Amino acid sequence: MNVETALQRLKEKGYKRTKQRERMLKIFSGQDQYIAAKEILKEFQGYFPSVSYDTIYRNLYMLTEVDILESTELGGEKHFRLSCDTDGHHHHFICTDCGKTKSIAFCPMENVHENLKGYDIENHKFEIYGKCPQCH
Amino acid sequence: MNVETALQRLKEKGYKRTKQRERMLKIFSGQDQYIAAKEILKEFQGYFPSVSYDTIYRNLYMLTEVDILESTELGGEKHFRLSCDTDGHHHHFICTDCGKTKSIAFCPMENVHENLKGYDIENHKFEIYGKCPQCH
């Protein structure tokens, strides 16, 4: 997803367009990797020296809520990346060195439904961790 | 895995048999669900009122290290359960209500290797979340 689309979606949902949100989206754009709240803080230093974590977390969660970002838990920290919802449902290989991701088209859920009759499936997580070719 | 097997493995690895470790294993035994450190603390209150988190975390990690426990991250907290290594490699459905788990024999990794040539795969996570038949 690009910044323009994201800003438009924000407007549709009734959220205000703030410098912080624009900057946050710029940080995410073009990066196919998950980043954590503290990295946003670091990037913000030059622009909003007095930004608070409250602003960062509130916006990260809000942006996730409206499907502009997607999130996962890596090493005990929540990480975020721009949603790649245009590509349809998919999963990621995540490099444990540089954090870059690669899409995996395959979703294992179709293979397990028959084993889970009577279970109410709400969500699932399929992630592969390792070293990407550049870090390997 | 049962308590006896676990205690034997502990001994083989050169770890001492302590009341706390026995109690910890008893807590885990017979429960096919993931539990967090604080729940161990709660269970310990009656036996070791002055137990510290240090003891709990050190042992949880040590027991995981020697493959007596297996761990996962749920909602920002590390959770542990007795290893079911006798059943071979598998994944879990995890009830978001009661925490109980159900084994899923299927592993999606065989389906994705061809898409990850040049990548060094270290690990993977496949978990399904929802409500089990009892909680549904």
Added chain:
DNA sequence: TCTCAAGATAATAATCATTACGATTTAAAA
């Protein structure tokens, strides 16, 4: 059985990510 050193535990404090909240500022609608 008794001794003792390595290993464990307890008590406490520190760290780190995350969340909360009153005061102040700002975006954008009227």
Added chain:
DNA sequence: TTTTAAATCGTAATGATTATTATCTTGAGA
């Protein structure tokens, strides 16, 4: 421009986890 709800800032609190150090326990050998 004025208004006002929303957003941000500054700061503090919370909760999980890790670190430190002093004290105690286990288990192997005398």
